Amino acid sequence: MSIKTPQEIAPEAFTEARAAVDRLCQLYAASTGYLCDAFARALAGDLPQGRVRAFYPEIRLTTATYAKVDSRLSFGHVSNPGTYAATITRPDLFRAYLEQQIGLLLVNHGVAVTIGPSDTPMPVHFAVAGDAGLSVPQEGAAEFTLRDYFDVPDLATTNDDIVNGTWTPGLDGAAPLAPFTAQRVDYSLARLTHYTATDPVHFQNYVLFTNYQFYVSEFETYARRMLADSTSGYTAFVSTGNAEISGPDDPLPAPERLPQMPAYHLKRADGSGITLVNIGVGPSNAKTATDHIAVLRPHAWVMVGHCAGLRNSQSLGDFVLAHAYLREDRVLDADLPAWVPIPALAEIQIALQEAVAAETQLEGFDLKRVMRTGTVASVDNRNWELREQSGPVQRLSQSRAIALDMESATIAANGFRFRVPYGTLLCVSDKPLQGELKLPGMASEFYKSQVSRHLMIGIRAMESLRRMPLERIHSRKLRSFEETAFL
Secondary structure (H helix, E strand, O other), X not given: OOEEXXXXXOOEEEOOHHHHHHHHHHHHHHHHHHHHHHHHHHHOOOOOOOEEOOEEEEEEEEEOOOOOOOOOOOOOOOOOOEEEEEEOOOOOOOHHHHHHHHHHHHHHXXXXXXXXXXXXXXXXXXXXXXXXXXXXXXXXXXXXXXHHHEOOOOHHHOOOHHHXXXXXXXXXXXXXXXXXXXXXXXXXXXXXXHHHOOOHHHOOOEEXXXXXXXXXXXXXXXXXXXXXXXOOOEEEEEEHHHEEEOOOOOOOOOOOOOOOOOEEEEEEOOOOOEEEEEOOOOHHHHHHHHHHHHHHOOOEEEEOOEEEEOOOOOOOOOEEEEEEEEEEOOOOOOOOOOOOOOOOXXXXXXXXXXXXXXXXXXXXXXXXXXXXXXXXXXXXXXXXXHOOOHHHHHHHHHOOEEEEEOOHHHHHHHHHHHOOOEEEEEEEEEEHHHOEOOOHHHHHHHHHHHHHHHHHHXXXXXXXXXXXXXXXXXXXXXXXXXXXXXX
């Protein structure tokens, strides 16, 4: 069968980042437009005479010398001479990121980057995602077999081999330039829309995760307060279903139903606002959310959820700042073995501690009255208390754990794996080992008194991190021996 492709645009060298991204946008638009047109005709009964194929655009860098850069920087340069490449999707969505990363390459290596078509076919599912009038019907619903005419997602290029450090060079020997392939990014963009009921374009660079919907109303209240303040820098608030308001009193329609992981976005023009995602309960949800948000390359994510306090000295409502994790969640064992340490990141820890101090008006030794720093254990069994106790309690004691939940270690470990700065500040909502269980009456009073304060601490921390140079927050602790140049 013959293969029909769009008119080829030859690779071209660029020494200016904006022009390079303009060419990426041109190539991407040509590929998606070609596929959408052919697919629309096929749905109307005009089947193509052969296979229709278009390709993702690609950035390619070849350097014969080692970069001379500030040794404190963890990104913006390749580690060795050679050829490096990355397939790109949605350059419109990632324009600021791409201009920044390409600009650093140009400065640090002094050679041009080449922009051209890659040899990776673009699946029709992802090509039509931006066309509201087109959708791919389920298998058997169309009058033709989709795979006979169009490319579909390929797991060979939709994986985490690069971030996991298990990739192998392709036929041309090029090493990866970015942490994700275009197909992996497209897959996650589609999943984000499905799980959060908001478009990826709304996600901000600073992400808060919670495991309770109670935080959402407080987040909306704060957002409206910021929209009323013309000096806040915040421009809009987006709720599920992409409902967006820009005024403090604008109505927000109630969603017909909540998605699995509702997301809410307090936006700034440059994307440096705050996104809140209610991931619900459990390590599987935590992994799913972070697996997909990671492709957006946020500058930090922090868990602000509830936990079980494990020490008699703790009280309901106390805060726990995680500086280590006991990983018994198990969902990441195949990608990041449990023996891999997950270090605390000083920049995140300081921002969280200072936010607690500011919100509680306590300092120094007095801060220990309401906050304890220590190991957080994350498990995969919500009702762990109902099992035989000696084994679990012994491990918790030996690890010096001070709190237990089901999400924090997963979020931190995936932050480590994806090179996204991470942190955890939990709030004690029950003390099962001391007989203080999360009962309805206790929980209600607890939520009333603590949710607002806890959320404000997370927001304060994110706003502090936003003022920090990216070179500081993207720590070298998160980088392995041979890293991609792109964040």
